[in-house]
Amino acid sequence: MSLYDSQTIKIYNSLSGEKEIFNPINEGYIGMYVCGPTVYSNVHLGNVRTFMSFDMIFRYLKHLGYKVRYVRNITDAGHLENDADLGEDKITKKARVEEIEPMEVVQRYTVDFHNVLNILNFLPPSIEPTATGHIIEQIELIKSIIDNGFAYVINGSVYFDVHKYNETNEYGVLSKRKLEDLIHNTRTLDGQSDKKNPQDFALWKKAEPTHIMRWPSPWSDGFPGWHLECTAMSTKYLGDYFDIHGGGMDLKFPHHECEIAQNCAAKGNDPVKYWMHANMLELNGARMSKSTGNYINPAELFSGDNTIMSKGFSPEVIRFFMMQASYRSILDLTNNGLLASEKGFFRLMDAINIIDDLKTSNSSSFNVIEWKQKCYDAMNDDFNTPILIATLFDAAKFINQVKDGSATVTKEDLELLKQTLHTFSFDVLGLVNVSKESSGSDKLSGAVEILINLRKEARLNKDFALSDKIRDELAEVGIKLNDSREGTTYTTN
Numbered sequence: 001m002s003l004y005d006s007q008t009i010k011i012y013n014s015l016s017g018e019k020e021i022f023n024p025i026n027e028g029y030i031g032m033y034v035c036g037p038t039v040y041s042n043v044h045l046g047n048v049r050t051f052m053s054f055d056m057i058f059r060y061l062k063h064l065g066y067k068v069r070y071v072r073n074i075t076d077a078g079h080l081e082n083d084a085d086l087g088e089d090k091i092t093k094k095a096r097v098e099e100i101e102p103m104e105v106v107q108r109y110t111v112d113f114h115n116v117l118n119i120l121n122f123l124p125p126s127i128e129p130t131a132t133g134h135i136i137e138q139i140e141l142i143k144s145i146i147d148n149g150f151a152y153v154i155n156g157s158v159y160f161d162v163h164k165y166n167e168t169n170e171y172g173v174l175s176k177r178k179l180e181d182l183i184h185n186t187r188t189l190d191g192q193s194d195k196k197n198p199q200d201f202a203l204w205k206k207a208e209p210t211h212i213m214r215w216p217s218p219w220s221d222g223f224p225g226w227h228l229e230c231t232a233m234s235t236k237y238l239g240d241y242f243d244i245h246g247g248g249m250d251l252k253f254p255h256h257e258c259e260i261a262q263n264c265a266a267k268g269n270d271p272v273k274y275w276m277h278a279n280m281l282e283l284n285g286a287r288m289s290k291s292t293g294n295y296i297n298p299a300e301l302f303s304g305d306n307t308i309m310s311k312g313f314s315p316e317v318i319r320f321f322m323m324q325a326s327y328r329s330i331l332d333l334t335n336n337g338l339l340a341s342e343k344g345f346f347r348l349m350d351a352i353n354i355i356d357d358l359k360t361s362n363s364s365s366f367n368v369i370e371w372k373q374k375c376y377d378a379m380n381d382d383f384n385t386p387i388l389i390a391t392l393f394d395a396a397k398f399i400n401q402v403k404d405g406s407a408t409v410t411k412e413d414l415e416l417l418k419q420t421l422h423t424f425s426f427d428v429l430g431l432v433n434v435s436k437e438s439s440g441s442d443k444l445s446g447a448v449e450i451l452i453n454l455r456k457e458a459r460l461n462k463d464f465a466l467s468d469k470i471r472d473e474l475a476e477v478g479i480k481l482n483d484s485r486e487g488t489t490y491t492t493n
Contacts (some may be wrong), residue, residue, distance in 0.1 A: 001388060002028065002064070003063070003064045004028075004064035004065050004067075004377065005067055007064060007376055007380055008021060008022075009021070009022040009064075009380045010380065010381055010382055011228075011244075011274050011276065011382055011383075011384045012020065012276070012328060013040045013274045013275060013276075014174060014275040014276065014277050014397060015174055015250065015270075015272075015274075015275045016139075017368075019303070019381075020242060021380055022272070022274065022337075022370050023184070024066070024243050024419070025241060025242065025243055025273060026394075028065075028066060028067060029066065029067050029069075029369070030066045030067070030068045030069070030237075030243045031055070031068075031069050031071075031237075031238035031239065031242035031243050031244070031397070032057075032058065032061075032068060032069070032070045032071070032242075032243060032244040032245075032246065033056045033071045033072070033073075033230070033233075033234040033237075033238055033244070033245050034050075034051070034071070034072045034125075034245075034246040034247060035068070035072075035073065035074060035075075035230055035248075035251055035255065035256075036051075036072045036073040036074050036075065036128070037073040037074065037075065037109075037113055038076075038079040038089040038090055038091070039074055039075065039076055039091070039105070039106050039109040039110045040079075040091045040093070040094045040105055040109060042109065042112050042116075042299070043109070043113045043116050043297075043298065044288070044297075044298050044299070045281055045283075045288065045290060045296065045297065045333070046248070046280060046281040047248070048116065048117070048120065048279040048281075048298060049278065049322055049331065050246075050247065050248040050278040051072070051117065051122065051320075052122070052277070052322050052323075052430075053278040053383075054070075054246045054276075054328035055122045055123055055429075056323065056327070056383065056385065056428065056429060056430060057244075057246075057276075057327075057383055058070050058123060058125075059123060059259035059428050059429075059430055060379050060383060060428050063423065063427055063428055068126070068239060069123040069125060069126045069127070069237065070126045070127075071125060071128075071129065071233065071234060071237045071238060072125040072127075072128055073128065073129050073130065073229065073230060073233050074106075074110060074113075074128060074129070074130045074131070074184055075130075075131050075226070075229065076091060076103075076106040076110075076130050076131050076132050076314060077091065077131045077132050077213050077223055077224070078253035079083065079091070079226045080226065080293075080487065081093070081294050085195075085202040085205070085225070087203060089102075089211070089213060089398070090477055091105050091106060091213070091392050092211065092212050092213055093363060094344065099421075100391075102212055102213050112154075116298045116299075119298075119302070119315045119432075120315045120319055120432075121315065121316075121430050121432055122430070123317065123430075129233045129236075129237065130396060131224065131233075132213075134229065134236065135215045135224065135232050136230050137232040137233070137236055138204075138224040138228050138229060138232045139204075139217050139224075139232060141228060141232050141262070141266055142158055142203045142204055142217075142224075142228070143474045144265075144266040145203065145262065145265045146158065146161065146234040147166055147268065148265055148379075149161075149164065150164055150165050150261075150265035150447065151203055151265070152196065153219050154194045154195075155194055155206060155313075156201040156206030156219050156220030156222065157194060157202060157204060157205050157206045157219070157220070157222065158202070158204040158219055159194070159195050159196070159200040159201065159202055159203065160201050160202075160203055160258070160261065160262065160265070161196065161197075161200055162197065162199040162200050162201070163197055163199070164194070165261055165264075165265055167264075168177050169261070170415070171199075171261055172257065173255055173256050173257075173259065173260060174253070174260055174272075175251060175252050175253035175254075175256075175257050177257075179199065182199050183197075183198075184200065185489070190284075191288065192255065194408060197220070199398075201225060201227060201254065201258055202225040203225045203228050204217060204219055204220070204222055204223070204224055204225065205222050205223055205224075205225065206219070206220035206221070207220070207221055207223060207454075208223045210429045211223070224395070226276075227254070227255055227258035227259055227262065228262060230255070230259055230339050231259050231266075231271070232263045233261050234259075234265075234271065234301060235271055239264070240267050240269065240271060241269060241271055241272075241273070241342075242271060242272060242273070242320075243272075243274060244271050244272070244273070244274050244276055245259075245271070245272040245274075245275050246275075246276040246277070246278070247277060247278070248277065248278055248279075248280070249277045249278065249279050249280060250280070251277070252277055256275065256371060259271070260272075265332065270457045273447070277328070278327045278328070279327065279328050279329055279330050279331070280331075281330075281331050281333055282330060282331065282332045282333065283295065283308070283332075283333050283334075284332070284333070284334055285310070285332055285334075289472075292314050296308050296309070296333075296356050298307075300391045301313060301318060302314070303342065303376060304317065304489075304490065306489075307482055307484055308335070308489075309335045309338065309487060309489065310335050310339070310449075310490070311489070311490060311491045313338050313447070314342075314343065314407070315432075316345060316431055316432045316433065316434050317338065317341055317342045318338070319429070319430060319431060320339060320341050320344065320345040320389075320429075320431060321333075321341035323385045323386075323429050323430075323431075324341060324385070324386055324389055324390060325385075325386060326382075326383075326384060326385065326386055327383060327385070328382070343430070344389075344393075346435070347390075347393075347396060348392060348393065348396050349431075349433055349434060349435055350396075350435065351366065351395070351396035351399040351421075351443060352399075352401060352418075352421050352422070352425065352433065352436055353415070353433070354399065354403060355399060355414065355418045355421070356418075356439050357403075358371050358399065358402050358409065358414060359402075360410055360411040360414055361408035361409060361410060362410065363408055363409075363410065364408060364409045364410045364413040365381070365398075365401075365407045365409070365418075366395075366409060366413070368409075368413040368416050368417050368420075369416070370392065371395060371417075371420075372390065372416065374391045375388055375391050375392070375420060375424050378391055379424075379428065381395075384390065385429065387426060388428075389429075392421065392424060395417060395421055398417075399417075408416060437445075444483055448474070448479060448490050451470055451474065451482065452490070454470060455470040455471065455481075455488070456488070458470070475488070
């Protein structure tokens with residue numbers, strides 16, 4: 001009997017808009033596909049949050065004993081600017097700006113993507129296919145869609161006929177959008193005259209003479225549409241009908257909507273049983289945006305080399321911070337939030353690290369078996385990591401009570417407590433055990449904050465000599481103070 005036989009998971013299915021009991025298509029096996037990054041720049045923290053959510057889901061399903069095939073792609077061609085059918089390929093544009101080959105761009109930022117995820121203790125997916133490695137599969141898929149009457153060829157490009165499709169299917173079934181509303185809200189744009197209707201989307205685009213990334217096809221030398229690659233790769237490795245398809249909330253429309261349409265047009269069915277979407281990551285209550293300056297990348301968050309946070313935060317703390325929110329809720333990245341998570345993370349680690357030093361008794365004042373099931377209940381409720389973490393803190397509180405003699409625990413219960421804490425903290429949440437003493441970050445932060453406040457007082461008292469002395473001597477030991485209208489932060493070298 002596998003562990004999953006004794007646990008019932010409920011998953012929020014974006015398709016139905018409800019939590020549903022999870023029943024895999026094939027008992028004991030799960031196929032899961034998650035839309036990966038377009039590798040034209042350093043990985044965005046919002047994307048990191050999405051991938052971390054599905055890393056946690058992957059971990060829990062594996063823990064329950066399922067054999068999981070987790071496919072997460074790399075988009076290295078076909079993703080045009082503004083997620084549209086017009087404009088320049090994002091990777092080609094980056095290559096042109098930096099005067100390098102497109103595949104150099106792909107390699108550079110794929111390596112960055114993997115490095116960041118490794119630092120944050122991600123498990124690698126089972127398969128990580130690339131769009132350029134599956135051009136043949138995409139061409140064959142287009143042929144099927146054309147043969148079934150749901151696509152048309154114009155001037156070497158192939159477009160999906162949304163209106164034709166909607167005669168027998170429902171375009172908008174996932175995003176709950178009606179084609180009539182889309183028509184009403186769409187204005188005709190210059191350069192879209194090849195399409196029968198503005199709502200149609202590209203399956204294959206004829207390459208302009210200056211377009212570097214191109215492949216031969218029955219219709220033209222060109223490149224596949226962005227939506228097509230995920231349909232081709234997910235069904236190749238997981239079959240025409242698989243369990244879970246995940247991604248960020250921003251992909252629900254049009255990307256995932258188009259995936260459903262493509263698969264139904266080619267093979268007659270929605271390819272996915274459970275559609276799952278992770279919500280957005282904000283920064284200080286607003287959308288992250290490079291253009292507005294409300295932006296921070298993972299490396300800056302780790303190092304503290306930025307003007308937004310008061311200091312750098314360890315990968316373990318960042319992961320703990322992200323796990324403290326449901327994957328379906330908007331998460332606001334703030335300095336105060338990270339500082340609070342840092343304290344909570346070390347409080348949990350400190351409790352775990354003193355378990356072996358606790359004295360045992362003939363009785364327990366804590367029902368460990370009941371507490372353990374509460375951990376499973378939290379994860380079984382649509383992977384509710386905030387409730388899980390609160391439950392882990394219940395155990396941490398009990399451990400400290402045993403330490404100070406106000407509670408008792410048997411040897412057997414203590415071993416079960418330790419095993420369960422390790423399972424959910426490290427195997428499921430993916431945290432790494434780092435003690436406060438080994439990191440030293442809290443002590444450093446506290447000391448620097450004291451000096452920042454002393455410097456602030458000195459400046460208010462017009463004692464600029466002392467103010468400069470504090471700044472300069474901190475700089476000599478590798479701590480740089482950064483003054484701004486919002487206050488003073490620091491970075492370490």
